[in-house]
Each structure stands twice: as structure tokens, then as C-alpha cells.
Amino acid sequence: MLVLVNATVFDGRELLPGRHAVALEDDRIVAVDAPPGDEADDIIDVDGMTVMPGLITCHLHPDFYKFDIFSGEKPGKELPPGVMMAIGVRTCRVLLESGFTGYVGASCAHDIDASLKVAIAQGIIPGPRIRACGHHIGTTGDMNNRSRWWKPYATPGLDICDDGPDAMRKLVRQEISRGVETIKIFAGAGHGIPSRTARNMARDEIAAVVAAAHERGARVRAHVADREMILECIALGVDVIDHGDEVDEEIIDKMVEAGTFWVPSLVYLWSLLEVGYAAQFGVTPELYEHVRRVLPTAQRAGVRILVGDDYSGVFRHLIKDDPLDHQVGNYGREFAYYAEIDGLTPADVLSWGTSNAGQLLVDPPATVGAIEAGAMADLIVIDGNPLDDLSLLARPDEALRAVIRDGELVIDRLPPRPRSTAT
Ligand SMILES: [Zn+2]
Numbered sequence: 484m485l486v487l488v489n490a491t492v493f494d495g496r497e498l499l500p501g502r503h504a505v506a507l508e509d510d511r512i513v514a515v516d517a518p519p520g521d522e523a524d525d526i527i528d529v530d531g532m533t534v535m536p537g538l539i540t541c542h543l544h545p546d547f548y549k550f551d552i553f554s555g556e557k558p559g560k561e562l563p564p565g566v567m568m569a570i571g572v573r574t575c576r577v578l579l580e581s582g583f584t585g586y587v588g589a590s591c592a593h594d595i596d597a598s599l600k601v602a603i604a605q606g607i608i609p610g611p612r613i614r615a616c617g618h619h620i621g622t623t624g625d626m627n628n629r630s631r632w633w634k635p636y637a638t639p640g641l642d643i644c645d646d647g648p649d650a651m652r653k654l655v656r657q658e659i660s661r662g663v664e665t666i667k668i669f670a671g672a673g674h675g676i677p678s679r680t681a682r683n684m685a686r687d688e689i690a691a692v693v694a695a696a697h698e699r700g701a702r703v704r705a706h707v708a709d710r711e712m713i714l715e716c717i718a719l720g721v722d723v724i725d726h727g728d729e730v731d732e733e734i735i736d737k738m739v740e741a742g743t744f745w746v747p748s749l750v751y752l753w754s755l756l757e758v759g760y761a762a763q764f765g766v767t768p769e770l771y772e773h774v775r776r777v778l779p780t781a782q783r784a785g786v787r788i789l790v791g792d793d794y795s796g797v798f799r800h801l802i803k804d805d806p807l808d809h810q811v812g813n814y815g816r817e818f819a820y821y822a823e824i825d826g827l828t829p830a831d832v833l834s835w836g837t838s839n840a841g842q843l844l845v846d847p848p849a850t851v852g853a854i855e856a857g858a859m860a861d862l863i864v865i866d867g868n869p870l871d872d873l874s875l876l877a878r879p880d881e882a883l884r885a886v887i888r889d890g891e892l893v894i895d896r897l898p899p900r901p902r903s904t905a906t
Pocket residue numbers: 542544589792793
């Protein structure tokens with residue numbers, strides 16, 4: 484048993500007053516505040532540092548790293564599959580070194596999420612807890628399928644497509660058979676993907692995807708930005724709204740009622756505006772400001788908002804210190820970014836990347852993203868109080884002292900300590 488004593492604790496919702504002891508046994512948190520007994524074989528005095536759930540990003544493409552958005556090529560085909568997997572391995576390292584112990588995939592080529600998950604479970608590489616996604620599912624001639632039609636899709640990169648409810652059901656089942664736990668659909672356009680029409684999939688196709696996924700215990704996430712399409716996705720049982728640029732008060736009520744998750748992923752829109760390509764990609768400053776305005780309303784209403792974004796590095800040559808490049812510390816910059824919005828607090832946005840995210844990362848009754856007895860032992864130790872200074876989460880080289888994944892110290896920069904070795 485490992486016990487962290489003398490800890491300031493952020494439990495995934497709030498900072499607990501005083502100092503606490505957090506006891507871990509195997510891959511679980513077994514007690515908070517029970518005095519360490521004889522069975523504790525490693526007691527670490529963290530001297531008031533903050534123990535909190537490991538951070539979890541809920542919109543991640545582990546293989547988006549060398550894709551050139553301006554090339555006209557299709558993502559997932561820019562490099563051979565093995566090299567794309569190597570990029571995924573690199574992303575896992577960057578996540579852990581950034582204090583992220585979990586990610587929920589938002590699509591990848593070549594089954595990379597599911598393969599990473601196996602490699603981590605087999606002890607081949609260290610890595611975060613993963614909820615695996617797969618291809619973008621869409622329809623023939625849709626916005627991901629209509630360009631470069633003369634290049635065959637026999638070896639899909641990121642995008643696969645078919646038509647009609649029966650075909651959708653089959654695609655979903657094929658994805659699940661390859662280890663996918665969250666089906667990604669391109670239900671509609673927007674959020675930097677312009678299209679002549681907002682709709683990208685027919686209603687009966689979305690319904691078939693949701694039914695086929697839920698029957699087999701998978702969840703469904705939808706790229707969707709248009710108001711009517713978001714309402715349709717929620718009504719049909721889509722679990723995660725990705726982007727949701729036109730979320731309004733009616734949609735907020737529907738999301739609360741249905742328990743829908745929402746990943747606003749605003750740093751991508753910020754980046755498009757910053758580089759001056761927003762108009763070309765169908766984004767306006769007004770739309771960006773609209774999302775910032777509705778976020779506090781959604782938070783107050785109880786929407787399960789999540790952090791995560793389109794990290795890729797596509798702007799690394801255009802923006803100095805590109806916030807969406809896969810570099811250590813960048814994923815944690817989102818917390819300070821969102822907390823600057825009037826009406827949101829540091830605890831609100833920290834809960835997006837911990838307790839809210841945990842509810843998507845694992846299926847009940849498992850719990851992660853919380854410091855409580857019974858939760859999975861994925862946690863981090865921060866030198867300082869992130870609620871006072873969220874930028875600590877963007878400076879892991881200075882502030883991140885430990886990363887514990889499944890009860891094991893995978894990064895240990897804690898001060899040297901005497902070890903008691905009771906057996
Ligand atoms: Zn994405």
C-alpha cells in the first residue's frame with residue numbers, strides 16, 4: 484500500500500480544507516484520511532503539495548502530428564501506418580509528462596487508440612488510460628469524402644463512409660470488433676469544416692449508429708456545430724457533442740436532461756482566428772464569442788463540459804508557441820484559457836478535466852477522475868495549488884512532481900524520502 488500523507492487535496496470537484504492522507508492499494512484509491520496502518524509499505528510526505536486526479540483530455544487525435552491541413556490530402560494517409568503508430572506512442576509520453584493520465588479518443592487512423600491500449604495493458608509502453616475511438620464515420624460524397632475522389636479509399640486513413648441504416652450498423656459493429664469503444668460520426672459540418680449544407684448524415688443513419696453502438700456498450704460522439712443538427716443528435720441519444728458551436732439555452736436544457744457531454748474545443752477556433760484563416764474555414768469572431776458567452780450558462784445548468792481539442796501542430800509554423808501542438812505542457816493550457824472566461828471558476832474547469840471526464844473515460848460502476856475511496860488510482864502531485872494558479876498545469880517541468888497511473892508511480896520527482904518497509 485502506498486500512502487500520500489500531508490496532502491492538499493483537490494478531489495475532482497473542490498479543494499478539501501486542511502491536509503489529508505490518500506491511500507492506494509493495487510490500482511485503486513482505498514481510503515482518504517484513514518491513518519496509514521501497518522500494511523502501508525510506502526509512505527510519502529508530500530508536504531502540502533496538491534494531490535488531485537490525473538488530468539483527462541476528452542477530444543484527442545493521438546496521430547495528428549504531421550498532417551498538413553492546407554495540403555488537400557486526407558488525414559491518416561500522410562505517413563505509413565507504423566509511423567502513425569509511433570506518433571501515437573510519442574503522444575502517450577507527452578500526455579504522461581503533462582500530467583494527463585487519461586484520454587478519450589476523438590478519431591484516429593489504423594486503430595491506433597485500440598492498439599495503444601493493448602500495448603499499454605501489455606506493459607510494452609507506459610501510457611494513459613484510454614477510451615478508444617476509431618475512424619470518422621460519414622456518408623458517400625460528404626465533406627470528408629468528396630475531394631480527391633480519384634484516390635481510392637480501399638485503405639482508409641481517418642475517414643470511412645457508407646450509406647443507409649444497415650450499412651451504418653455494419654460499420655459500427657466492425658469498429659467495435661477492432662476495439663473501438665466510442666464511435667465517431669461526422670453528423671454535421673462546421674467548426675472549421677465548411678460545407679454547403681449543415682447536414683452530413685441522414686437522421687435514420689445517425690439513429691442506426693447510436694442503436695448499434697449502445698447495443699454493444701459503445702458510446703457515440705458527433706462532430707456537429709449547427710443548432711438543429713445538435714438538437715437532432717441529442718434527441719437520438721448521441722453521448723458526446725463535439726464542438727457544438729451553436730449551443731444555446733434550449734440545447735443546454737436538452738443536454739442536461741439527456742446527460743450529454745460537451746467538448747467546446749475553442750482553442751481550435753481561437754487558432755483559426757489568430758492565423759487569419761477563419762473566414763476560409765467558415766468561422767467568425769461572433770461565433771467564437773457566442774460559445775464563450777454560453778459556457779458559464781451551461782456550467783451553471785449542470786452540463787458535463789469537457790476539455791480537449793484538435794491538437795495537431797497544423798499551426799506550428801503560423802503561431803508562435805502554437806497551443807495545439809503536441810508538446811509537453813500544452814494540453815494543460817486549456818484550464819487557464821477557459822477559467823479566464825467571466826462566470827467560470829478554476830474549480831469549474833478543473834472538474835471538466837477530472838471528474839466530468841472520468842464519467843466518459845470509463846463505464847460505471849468504475850470511477851476515475853476523483854480522489855475518493857474506490858476510484859481508480861490515477862493521480863498527480865502538483866507543487867503548488869492549481870486553483871490559485873492554473874498555469875501550473877501548463878508548466879509540468881516545474882510543478883508536476885508525480886504521476887501515478889493505476890497505482891504505480893510512472894513519474895516520480897518527489898523529494899527523496901525514507902521508506903518504511905513493513906511487510
Ligand atoms: Zn477533432
